[in-house]
Amino acid sequence: MISKLFAGKQIHSTRNVAFYALPRITPYKISLVSLDWIRKKDPPIALGHACIKASLIQSFTSSKLLVNDHTINLFQNTLPFDKLCSSIVQQILSTSPDLIAFGVFVWNETHTQRVLNHLRNEHKYQGLLLCGGPQISYAPKRTLEQHYPQVDYFVRGYAENAMVDFVQCKIEQKDRKDQLSTLNMIQGLHIANTPDRGTQASVDLDSSESPFQTSPPLINVSSQQFIRWESQRGCPFRCSFCAHKDAAAGRIPVGSLRVKRDLNLITNKHSIVNDITILDPTFNSGKSYLSVLDHFIETSFKGKIALQTRFEMVNKEFLEICEILKDVVILEFGIQTAIRAEQLEIERFNNLKRITEIAKELTRRGIMFEVSLIYGLPNQTVESFRVSIDFAKMLGANKIYAWPLMLLRGTGLERRKIDLGLREEILIPGELTEIAKERLSEGIPHVTSSPSFTKDKWLEMSAIAEAL
Numbered sequence: 001m002i003s004k005l006f007a008g009k010q011i012h013s014t015r016n017v018a019f020y021a022l023p024r025i026t027p028y029k030i031s032l033v034s035l036d037w038i039r040k041k042d043p044p045i046a047l048g049h050a051c052i053k054a055s056l057i058q059s060f061t062s063s064k065l066l067v068n069d070h071t072i073n074l075f076q077n078t079l080p081f082d083k084l085c086s087s088i089v090q091q092i093l094s095t096s097p098d099l100i101a102f103g104v105f106v107w108n109e110t111h112t113q114r115v116l117n118h119l120r121n122e123h124k125y126q127g128l129l130l131c132g133g134p135q136i137s138y139a140p141k142r143t144l145e146q147h148y149p150q151v152d153y154f155v156r157g158y159a160e161n162a163m164v165d166f167v168q169c170k171i172e173q174k175d176r177k178d179q180l181s182t183l184n185m186i187q188g189l190h191i192a193n194t195p196d197r198g199t200q201a202s203v204d205l206d207s208s209e210s211p212f213q214t215s216p217p218l219i220n221v222s223s224q225q226f227i228r229w230e231s232q233r234g235c236p237f238r239c240s241f242c243a244h245k246d247a248a249a250g251r252i253p254v255g256s257l258r259v260k261r262d263l264n265l266i267t268n269k270h271s272i273v274n275d276i277t278i279l280d281p282t283f284n285s286g287k288s289y290l291s292v293l294d295h296f297i298e299t300s301f302k303g304k305i306a307l308q309t310r311f312e313m314v315n316k317e318f319l320e321i322c323e324i325l326k327d328v329v330i331l332e333f334g335i336q337t338a339i340r341a342e343q344l345e346i347e348r349f350n351n352l353k354r355i356t357e358i359a360k361e362l363t364r365r366g367i368m369f370e371v372s373l374i375y376g377l378p379n380q381t382v383e384s385f386r387v388s389i390d391f392a393k394m395l396g397a398n399k400i401y402a403w404p405l406m407l408l409r410g411t412g413l414e415r416r417k418i419d420l421g422l423r424e425e426i427l428i429p430g431e432l433t434e435i436a437k438e439r440l441s442e443g444i445p446h447v448t449s450s451p452s453f454t455k456d457k458w459l460e461m462s463a464i465a466e467a468l
Helices: 046-058 081-093 108-120 160-172 176-183 256-267 288-298 316-324 339-348 352-367 380-397 454-465
Strands: 027-036 065-073 097-101 128-130 152-155 189-191 226-229 275-278 304-309 329-336 366-376 397-406 423-426 446-449
Touching: 027 046, 027 081, 027 108, 027 152, 027 160, 046 065, 046 160, 065 423, 081 108, 097 108, 097 160, 108 128, 128 160, 152 160, 160 176, 160 189, 176 366, 226 256, 256 288, 275 380, 316 352, 329 339, 329 352, 329 380, 352 380, 366 380, 366 454, 380 397, 380 454, 397 454
Parallel strands: 027 065, 027 097, 097 128, 128 152, 226 275, 275 304, 304 329, 329 366, 366 397
Antiparallel strands: 152 189, 423 446
């Protein structure tokens, strides 16, 4: 073509000059930031973080996308708050990301806010900022920009598919008008300072990659003894204190093929896994939970499996399987309170007669179970808290836990906190000897007083809980 345009002319070319220069192609770089509460036995990467990364690396080649992990353990941190946040920023910026994506939870809200401020205000970061996680998913419409004015994009709901679609749009580098049109079609994505539809992203767990099955595996069962795993997401109940209510998405089962492959990996001869927490909010619901337990029977799994379960949904078949696995399974029941007036406020109703019957049957069969309660509830007093504890003890649970109430964003209790007179306080580790470090992280607001209990009475309940 060039020779035709310049017929009769001598063309000189050099190594340093080109008539047509192709654009330099480099991978789109993402920093996935996970500010976690990681204890000694925990995997080095959180399951949700790993699921998003697995979907991204499944969908794009390394020439198109580079994903950098930034997992910071807030639990074992010894740096002062400001120094820690500065070090997080330095670590992120060292990878020169095009996009920085944060998973925002109640335990890392204050750290995330400080890091976002550092990025935009002190370091003048010009790339894109995106936030997802429960603090985003359950935020009411038209409130996200108030909470996170520095952020460009938000993802509500299960982010795997939404993140893949978002990155695809950015890699294609469409013009602004076409890009905006494409982004607006992504379910669950909200573009800052545009009309907020409040939609929740959904995920196809049949087709999305499992972090146990990537190559190399993001969660490696041959080197990790303790794992968290899921067979379904969402919960059929609507407790007003809980972020698992998932009213928009409902329960989403993991595809049977993915479950089977995961379980085969977890229980094969190369696996060293001997401690599993299944994260399903209500394990004994849905259609496939019995087949999951059947697999552990068939493979003669030796170890521990913790299941979050509901007393009222325990049936004969479940009891029989758990009895076979009684040296393996620990059932975790969140009763929260035995007091009717408190149950009404949190929309967590307990059939105490049925619970008592099931507890007796569990004891008769030798099946281990634990019971958890909440203190700091509306209408609660020290005396009513003791009544709930006495009920839990009467059930014969192997262990009783009690946790302080936190008002999670977007929950019914959080929306009604002013009407209920619930007063929150941000507590700092070390200030209160009654609360173990494992139960508290810096910057988390707890309900510490209400019309039915003072701060001193709340401290008394904390001491009672710690002594259980």
